[in-house]
Amino acid sequence: MTPVPVFLYHAVADDPPAWIAPFTVGPAVFAEQLDRLEAGGRTVIPLARLVEAQQGGGALPPRPAVLTFDDGFADFCRAVAPELTERGLQATLYITTGAVLTSGTGSGESLLPPADMLTWGQIRTLDDSGVEIGGHSRTHPQLDTLPRRRLSNEIDGCRRMLEDELGHEVRTYAYPHGYSDSRVRRTVRRTGWSSACAVGNAFSSPEDDPFRISRLTVRADTPIGVFQDWVGGRGARIAPFHERPRTTAWRLYRRARSRLGSPVGGPPSAPGRRHQEPGGPS
Numbered sequence: 001m002t003p004v005p006v007f008l009y010h011a012v013a014d015d016p017p018a019w020i021a022p023f024t025v026g027p028a029v030f031a032e033q034l035d036r037l038e039a040g041g042r043t044v045i046p047l048a049r050l051v052e053a054q055q056g057g058g059a060l061p062p063r064p065a066v067l068t069f070d071d072g073f074a075d076f077c078r079a080v081a082p083e084l085t086e087r088g089l090q091a092t093l094y095i096t097t098g099a100v101l102t103s104g105t106g107s108g109e110s111l112l113p114p115a116d117m118l119t120w121g122q123i124r125t126l127d128d129s130g131v132e133i134g135g136h137s138r139t140h141p142q143l144d145t146l147p148r149r150r151l152s153n154e155i156d157g158c159r160r161m162l163e164d165e166l167g168h169e170v171r172t173y174a175y176p177h178g179y180s181d182s183r184v185r186r187t188v189r190r191t192g193w194s195s196a197c198a199v200g201n202a203f204s205s206p207e208d209d210p211f212r213i214s215r216l217t218v219r220a221d222t223p224i225g226v227f228q229d230w231v232g233g234r235g236a237r238i239a240p241f242h243e244r245p246r247t248t249a250w251r252l253y254r255r256a257r258s259r260l261g262s263p264v265g266g267p268p269s270a271p272g273r274r275h276q277e278p279g280g281p282s
């Protein structure tokens with residue numbers, strides 16, 4: 001299988017809030033990583049092109065890579081978009097609609113702790129400039145622990161809001177925390193999304209499931225050598241692969257906790273963080 005690195009970034013900043021700091025890459029490091037991608041002969045393709053290949057249509061360039069950004073941090077405008085424009089690169093930005101900064105209400109509609117988030121005006125400008133906007137739920141819950149009505153609101157409600165704000169169809173979704181199960185993926189498919197990103201901390205591939213695309217999380221402490229390995233197609237498994245029993249057990253535990261009214265937070269110490277669980281906000 002051809003390994004396709006789909007990189008998952010969150011904030012790109014020098015001074016992030018503490019809660020997101022472990023998942024924040026500094027602007028200088030980000031620029032170096034883009035340099036490495038280029039030097040490594042990687043062609044950054046739109047996510048949609050990978051999805052097309054996964055659905056059986058269209059060949060990929062020899063060494064493809066995809067750039068994705070979760071949550072919708074305001075630093076995307078300052079630190080990411082200019083780099084992408086200068087280098088002519090495309091990327092997908094997954095928005096948690098309840099965290100979008102709106103005058104008066106702040107970003108209190110989501111479970112994400114406070115941070116400097118994008119406004120709808122900024123998101124529309126990014127959309128106009130060619131950044132693909134995707135959905136990342138309304139409130140950033142663990143979708144696989146939710147009852148049906150709330151699940152639909154987080155998946156379908158998120159799409160409706162994005163489409164109302166942008167005035168066109170929005171196609172791709174990313175699971176908060178990377179968590180999904182067959183019920184969640186079925187709901188995503190049924191409500192009109194055409195692809196969805198998970199985490200997996202593995203390479204995707206043309207054979208990967210377009211509703212469970214594996215990504216590689218770039219963290220603050222990701223050594224440049226590890227990033228270089230990823231550019232070279234080494235150092236991680238290639239999806240698709242079967243879910244490990246430990247992942248299933250961890251989901252059952254989170255679901256039970258959620259029913260008892262004490263949901264487990266984005267857990268840095270989550271078991272299985274090397275595969276299904278990202279151990280963070282994703």
Ligand SMILES: [Zn+2]
Nearest residue numbers: 070071281282
């Ligand atoms: Zn997220």
